[in-house]
Amino acid sequence: MFQSAFRTIYVASNTAVCRGISLCFRHYCKKNPTKLRISEAVTGAEVGANVTVQGWVRSVRPQKANLFLHVNDGSSLQSLQVVASSELNHPLLTFGSAVEVTGVLKKSPNRKQPVELEAEKIHVVGECNPVDFPFKIKERHSLEYIRQFPHLRCRTNASSSLLRIRSEATAAIHSYFKENGFVQIHTPVITSNDCEGAGELFQVEPSGPENAEEENFFSVPTFLTVSGQLHLEVMSGAFSRVYTFGPTFRAENSQSRRHLAEFYMVEAEVSFTQSIEDLTKVMEDMFRATTEQVLAQCEEDVDLFHKHVSPGHRATVDSMMKKKFPVITYSEAIDILNRSSQKFAFPTDWGCDLQTEHEKYLVKHCGNVPVFVTDYPYDLKPFYARDNRDGPAHTAAAVDLLVPGVGELCGGSLREERLGLLTTRLEEAGLADTYSWYLDLRRFGSVPHGGFGMGFERYLQCILGVDNIKDVIPFPRFSNSCLL
Incomplete structure (x- = not known):
């Protein structure tokens, strides 16, 4: 009986304490909201x-x-x-x-x-x-209108959705490379080389009166990078898979809907490969993995673009995700263009560089899905592209990925690892002294390798159906415009 009475008193007392704690907790939550x-x-x-x-x-x-x-x-x-x-x-x-x-x-x-x-x-x-x-x-402003206010446009639904998508796509790209054994390399923004050889460079010089007499701050001419590729090639001598993702710069005097003076590039390099298919597999897998994650994690934001900016584009995206990307050679591409009834502004002779109008036509011809074009004329490609040594056609082991609405999204090649051929190419271009370090990479433990670069803003244009590249980057820089 004594134990029973004690238990009753204990339970009653404990209940009162719990009620007290509960009341205190509610009072605390009211004073300290979550x-x-x-x-x-x-x-x-x-x-x-x-x-x-x-x-x-x-x-x-x-x-x-x-x-x-x-x-x-x-x-x-x-x-x-x-x-x-x-x-x-x-x-x-x-x-x-x-x-x-x-x-x-x-x-x-x-x-x-x-x-x-x-x-x-x-x-x-x-x-x-x-x-x-x-x-x-309650007013839906056009992308062209809000572009006039780069300091305020993030307050709009379209821009805030774009920035969340851009953030998710960035995370998805890093996840893809990490899951597939790539090591991230921070390649320099300031460099002394012109990777593309096109001469579209922004030169870097110190400002201020105290530097007026300084001929070269770094003792050599330096530029904002146009690509991290050559630095990735350095790293591919010690790592089998590397990538970088960062800003790149081109001094193109262009007002087109596909070009910016500052944009972001995803670049990767794969060692121990002699096959273009190894590169196209990485390109396609990265595109699919990134897009799947963006569609899953940013469903409402993507829908905003597909409903109000590019109606009907979701069907194109779904088609891209369902179908395997076809592969054609440059020669086959030229034949397709020449058999077309469409009149092109630029020539389509063998040996010409494919223009945007050609690229978009080839994509539509192949079912309006991304298409790989391989084996470009050797003379169209930079010194590092591997020589196919294939007779009169003389092509390089290079590949571009063309996508709906944009044209070229990715560009890559196998790299010329044969020291003799590379030396001859550099000497013919008058670059042997400038790139003596690049030849060293072939002298000391060189392996067959290749890589590619993808324009990140063009990728966003492709999946969202945005017509102008200036609308998929927070602060667009282009000729005659550098606001903020």
Whole structure:
């Protein structure tokens, strides 16, 4: 009996303590709300919780008794609806203003949104004059219009979606290479070589009066890199698989929809290979793996582009993902172009460089899916491309990947590892002294190898259906334009 009575007293006492703890915890939560990102809040997982969200007002709808806001913090295309008493309205609470809202997350009666935030407190962190703000509430602005405001365009749905997609695609590319045994190399931005040999270089020189007499800061002329390839080739003498992903620069005086003065390149180099197929496999697998991840993780953001920027493009993307990429030779490509009834602005004779109009036609001819073109004329390719030594045609073991809507996405080749042939090519070009270090790579433990580069912005154009490359990079740089 004594034990039973003691147990009853203990349980009662313990229950009272638990109730006390529970009340204290609720009081603590009310005083210290959980801070959530919008992407976390809209899932509905925290229904009933006292929370704080921070972001920018996407819409304001005052009514007699209530105030409705939509708040977004860039973590999701979805905004969180905030419902508040009209007493919390404030003249500074406008479209574009930055706010901090505290309240209770509740299930929403609206089927289109799982939750809404019943606000207890709204603090305007940063005001915004909606009259002067270049983006207007409930108005869908064109990409061309918002491009005029590089310092503000990230506030729009289209730009914020693009930046989330760009971030996810970057992570997916790194994941692909890591999972397939590639070592990431940070290749230099400042270099003394012209990898492409096209002469489209930005020279690097120090500024300021104290450097006026300095002929060369580095003792040799230096430039912003046009490619990390040659530095990757250095590393491919010690690692079987390497890659780099970073900014590259071309001083092309172009206003086209496919070119930028500063853009990002994904470049890879594979050692111990004598087959173009080894390179095309990496290109295709990387394209598929990256696109699969982007489509899975950024579904709403991608849909925004496919619905409002490039209607119908999703069918093209799905087709690309389902079909294997065909392979044709350059000679076959020229035959296809010459048999076409289409009139081209540029010639299609054997030995000519393929232009954008040719590339886009070849993609459509092959079923509007990415297509590999191999074995280009030897004279069209840089000194490092491997000589096929194939008689009168004289081609190089080079390959381009052409994709819908863009044309060339990737360019690569097997590298000339034969010292005698490479030396002759460099001497004929007058580059033997400049690239004596490159010849050393062939003298000391050289192996057959090859690699490629992919324009990251062109990849985004391809999967999103964006016509102008300036709309898939946060801060576009091109001739006569370097805003910010």
